[in-house]
Amino acid sequence: MAEDVNYASVVFKNKNRSRPEAKNEEETVYDEVKEKKNSTEQSPDTNDKKADGRRRHYRLLACCLVTFCVILLLGIIAICVYKSNVINLTAEKMNLTMQNQELEMEKRNLTNQINDMTTKGNELNISRAQWSIDAYCPRKDGGRQCKSCQPGWILFQSSCYVVLDYKTSTDRKTWEEARENCKIMSSDLVVVDNAEEKKNVSDNSYHRPGNEGYWIGLKADGRKWKWVDGSDLADSSWIETPTDGHCAISHQTQGWKSVKCNNRNNWICEQKALSV
Structure with a gap:
């Protein structure tokens, strides 16, 4: 050339x-x-055309090779991502399987506890039923004679009352302690619904030297008198204006008084009478 x-x-x-x-x-x-x-x-032009054709051919081959490499690389990346996802899903599956096994174990334990509690509850109900029978229907001369109230309780209208009367202050209780004692006996501090019941409670609030009175189920709450059953005092004339932190006591001669709930006094419990 x-x-x-x-x-x-x-x-x-x-x-x-x-x-x-x-x-x-x-x-x-x-x-x-x-x-x-x-x-x-004319021969150099022909050679140039042939050279251009070869160059285009080489460029096409290079493009194809690059495209193939890119596709191959993307395929490798996709396979790696897939394997990583499979590993993660397998680990998550194992964790879920273990959690499921733990939940199954907890379920079995709870079922056993429920069964135990049901059994104990049934036994407790039977014991309480037997206690109620023995308390309200004591055995006498080979038989049972049922009464509306337990021995030591006072029947009035449809309720039974017991007066807890202690001579020393160490045996007396605060308002909260007195209420807990009533609950132990399946009762609560007395709730007065009408004037007749109020008179009965006052008559049984014995007047003795050193005895300030008897706790009843009335407590100051938000400058209101409320009974232990959640109801409000209907007749505000029965006791003075409430002060928070005060509870009510019943005195035979002085009526109802407002005193601090942490004072130590005797108390009166009430429960429904048994229908016989």
């Missing part, structure tokens, strides 16, 4: 020919040389 070599055909003609013929021969020779030269000048 650096050096172009032109080939020409030289034809030697006979000198004896006439001038016109010689001229024609010369023109023929010139035309042949010119045509040879033209055909030779």
